[in-house]
Amino acid sequence: MKLDRFLLLVGISVGVLLATFATLAAAGPEVDVGGIPLGQEVLPKAPPGSYLTPEDQAKLDKGGEKYQFEAEVNRMMKLIINSLYKTKEIFLRELISNASDALDKIRFKSLQDKTALGENTDLKITIVADKEGKTLTLTDTGVGMTKADLKTNLGTIAKSGTADFISTMEHQKNGSNLIGQFGVGFYSAFLVADRVTVISKNNADKQYIWESTSESDFRIIEDPRGNTLGRGTQIVLHLKDEALEYISEKKLRELVKHYSEFINFPIYLWSERTETEQVPIEEEEAADDMDDTVEDVTEKKDDSKPKFKEVSKHIAEWELINNQKPIWTRRPSTIQEEEYNDFYKAFAKDTEAPLAHNHFRAEGEVEFQSIIFIPKRPSPAFLQSGDDWTHNLKLFVRRVFITDELPGFLPRWLSFLKGLVDSDEIPLNVSRETLQQHAILKVIKKKVIAKAIDMMKSLASKDTEKYLEFFTNYGNAIKLGIIEDASVKKKLVPLLRFRSSHDGNYTSLEDYYSRMRKGQPQIYFITGQNLEEFMGSPFVERLIARGYEVLYFLDPIDEYLSNALVDYKYKKLQHVGKAGLKYGDEDEKSADKIKEQEEEFQPLKDYLKERLSKWVDTVKISHQLTTSPCAVLSSEYGVSGTMERILQAQALGNKEDFRTAMYLNMKKVFEINPDHPLIIQMLAKVKAGKSADLDDSIYVLFESTAIASGFAVRNATEFAKKVENVVRQKLGVDLDKVANVEVAPAPAVEDAKEKDAGKEDDIETSEEGEKIEEVDDGHDEL
Known part of the structure; x- marks a missing residue:
């Protein structure tokens, strides 16, 4: 133009x-x-267009x-x-x-x-x-x-x-x-x-x-x-x-x-529409519509229902469009909880009221008003790939919507938040479409994140039941924040909740810390998939028997969390499935006893290490086992069985990657229970020179123990064969005896000429089953 x-x-x-x-x-x-x-x-009144004639x-x-x-x-x-x-x-x-x-x-x-x-x-x-x-x-x-x-x-x-x-x-x-x-x-x-x-x-x-x-x-x-x-x-x-x-x-x-x-x-928008409504027929109109047929008097009396007809009606009126009021401009003390819920439902297009909200006004370096909400339930794509969550926070300037395209404004761990920010000071370009890179936005981002954490802390302190509902839905987001954002790690750790052997319910690290035994140097935890797996794990036997509390890390992300959360109040978090566990009450007497057991079982330890050298780096006397004969542990800096399964299950992972291969092939620690009759009998066999009879049993014992310890079977086919051999020995079946089965060979490969024989040349069958003859028009090329 x-x-x-x-x-x-x-x-x-x-x-x-x-x-x-x-x-x-x-x-x-x-x-x-x-x-x-x-x-x-x-x-x-609305004119038909321009007011100018x-x-x-x-x-x-x-x-x-x-x-x-x-x-x-x-x-x-x-x-x-x-x-x-x-x-x-x-x-x-x-x-x-x-x-x-x-x-x-x-x-x-x-x-x-x-x-x-x-x-x-x-x-x-x-x-x-x-x-x-x-x-x-x-x-x-x-x-x-x-x-x-x-x-x-x-x-x-x-x-x-x-x-x-x-x-x-x-x-x-x-x-x-x-x-x-x-x-x-x-x-x-x-x-x-x-x-x-x-x-x-x-x-x-x-x-x-x-x-x-x-x-x-x-x-x-x-x-x-x-x-x-x-x-x-x-x-x-x-x-x-x-x-x-x-x-x-x-x-x-x-x-x-x-x-x-x-x-x-x-x-207001001038709105015009046509509606139909049912209106009763007037008596005169009904009389005109009557036909000339003589009707029975009794039938007329029974027909007492009024007759109606449809009438079209043109309606033109002013329609108020912006009936939703900006409640964030009001003082929080003047707003009822129901008003916040109604506003959230209309604003977020949600049918359920939020779990919590925080309505605040920031003053000082930057002035802005904001309301942030925690939805009752996470979206189906929560913490998944995609950028839908980047539209959860809307930006307003003087109550005028500017944009909801704010990638990088909220961190990924806060992707579940929904809300708005309204400020007169947000720097915009001339079209108000693109935000300028400005320090003000960084200040607003920092304050919104701080207020979000305050909202979660307030929920945790005021309503335990509602907070547990929040953590059940969004706990992985808190853990992701600890893993990815070092600047908020210290603030987020008190918000963590884990299942515990104390009573099976959720507990915080602070509550665990308050229940720690005298002299206990570590916070004990175990990773896995369900509570039944934890309760049957050989790693927790002696700990629970002695009255120590163990935290149950149930989510796959907990494996990464344990690497980021090294300690709490200077108490190291110790995976009970890894080497390095300490009770804190070890004395010289117990140390002397262990030393004696180490010397007594040295022949068995040497034999086990020799037979399992492909997978085991160390064989040692266990301090953790009570009823189980043995356990397979990772080294102190290795990965647990749960982490191994995660690495193996990565759909896009590269198992040839140096670090992945190193972790997957890392040798384990094999601990034996010196008080278990099976281990005592194995020691006797080794000392008597009958160790060759133990080979299959040792292999089956190691693999089955590895499975109970959370690791995957190294070679499923070989493991199945060894189990079969053990069963054969138990039942007295000859190890060399095989099944007597007759196998019929497949037909010989059909000759190419025989394949083509019987086929009709130049005949095709259409999709409808119709035979169509090909016509040779003399053109061999397309």
């Missing part, structure tokens, strides 16, 4: 929106554009003063259309935002001058779509524009009356930060319109009309109808053919709810 037209549109956007809405609000029931009561409000339009085209746009407008128009805005639909947000600014201005002025509002005290915004005229009309009852304002504001690139207003207010130091400055927002009107008409009435001037077709000039003329607005601005967009979708009431309703639902002022 041309430069002058573009500048014209820019000016129109600012002035027209303000004046249009002001005009409609000012119009009372006695004005021609008339009013109909709606509650306590007076709304104008064809005669008025003709006067505007011929008369008035013509002005040239400032230079470079054409280049600015191209920039706006091609680069500034992502989508055309943004125009409605921009125009409504400008209208809201105009309403804020007149309200602010009325605080200083009580006569500023006059008789037009109804501050609102109205939208009318005319399908026949292909126009979209927006009206506000704001401050409006004088003739000079129309020429200055709508004929200059990025000239904003709001900017001047703010500058004046700042010098007066009256704090007008609620007044917005939206740059070239008005120019967005030309994304969807090829002609824009602005009608505006300011208290200090007559009512004027400004119009441009985005060419090189624009016209301004005194409105021949006089003062029809009362005060405010009306913008009429003559839509392009490719933008007619914005005449749809449904589309307009969606856009207002998406971008401008929380504007301070009511937004």
Whole structure:
């Protein structure tokens, strides 16, 4: 579009929106554009499109003063259309935002001058779509524009009356930060319109009309109808053919709810629809419809039900679109819990009330308001791949929705949070579409994360039952935060909960710490898949028997958590399935006993290490076993059996990777119970020189123990064969005896010529089973 037209549109956007809405609000029931009561409000009747009659339009085209746009407008128009805005639909947000600014201005002025509002005290915004005229009309009852304002504001690139207003207010130091400055927002009107008409009435001037077709000039003329607005601005967009979708009431309703639902002022949409209703048939009408057939009198008496007919009814009325109020602008002490729940359901499109919320206002370095919620249930894609969670936090500027595309703003471990941030200080580019990289955003992010943690701590301290519900759903997120974010690790650790051998219920590390035995040097835990597996594990036998408490790490992520959470209050977290466990009450007497057992069982230890050298690095006397004969442990810096299964189950993992292969092939520690009769008998066999009879038994014992210890079988086929041999020995079946089975060989390979024999040459069968003859047309090539 041309430069002058573009500048014209820019000016129109600012002035027209303000004046249009002001005009409609000012119009009372006695004005021609008339009013109909709606509650306590007076709304104008909706016109069939533009408020200008064809005669008025003709006067505007011929008369008035013509002005040239400032230079470079054409280049600015191209920039706006091609680069500034992502989508055309943004125009409605921009125009409504400008209208809201105009309403804020007149309200602010009325605080200083009580006569500023006059008789037009109804501050609102109205939208009318005319399908026949292909126009979209927006009206506000704001401050409006004088003739000079129309020429200055709508004929200059990025000239904003709001900017001047703010500058004046700042010098007066009256704090007008609620007044917005939206740059070239008005120019967005030309994304969807090829002609824009602005009608505006300011208290200090007559009512004027400004119009441009985005060419090189624009016209301004005194409105021949006089003062029809009362005060405010009306913008009429003559839509392009490719933008007619914005005449749809449904589309307009969606856009207002998406971008401008929380504007301070009511937004009304003129809605027309046809409804059918059942009405009773009048007696006279029923009598005319009776046929000439004589009916039985008794039948007439029985037919006592009234007869109805369908009648179509045309309904046209103002519909309030933004009925959801921005409760975050109110003080938390004035808001009931039910109000928060209702707001969350509407805001997050959820059917259930949230588990918790935190409504706060940040002051100081950056001022903003925010409400964050914890949904009752996680989404199906919780902590999974994808970027849907990046849209959970919405950004507003002065209650106008800006964006929910904030990748990197919330960390992944807080991806379940939903909420909003509203600030007057968030730095935006001219289109408000792209956030600038600014320190303010980092400050806001830091405070939101801190408030989220405070919300969880408050829930944990005030409502244990509800917190356990939260942790059951979102505990993995807390653990992920400890693993990935060192800056919040210390704050998140108290929020952890684990099942415990103490009573089987969830417990915190602090509660475990308070129950630790005298001199206990470590916090004991075990990883696995379920409680039954833990209770039958050989690793916990002696610990539980002696009265020590063991934490049960049930989730796969706990394996990674144990690497990130090394200690708690200087007490090391010790995996009981790894070497290095200590009780803290070991003395010289027990040490001497162990030394004696080590020497006594040395022949068996040497033999076991020799036979199991492929998988075992060390064989030692166990300090943990009571009823089990042996256990397989990882080395102190190795991986547990659960972690091995995780590494092997990685669908996209590379088992040839150096680190993965190292962990999977790392040799184990084989502990034996010197008090178990099986181990005692094995020692006797080795000392008697009958160790060869033990080979299969040793292998089966090791593999079965490894399975009980949480490790996977090294070679399932070999393990099955060894088990079979042990069973054969138990039943007295010869190890060399095999099953007597006759195996019939498969037919010989069919000769190629025989394969082709019997086939019909050049015959194909269609999908319907029809035979189709191929016709040789003499062409061998395609």
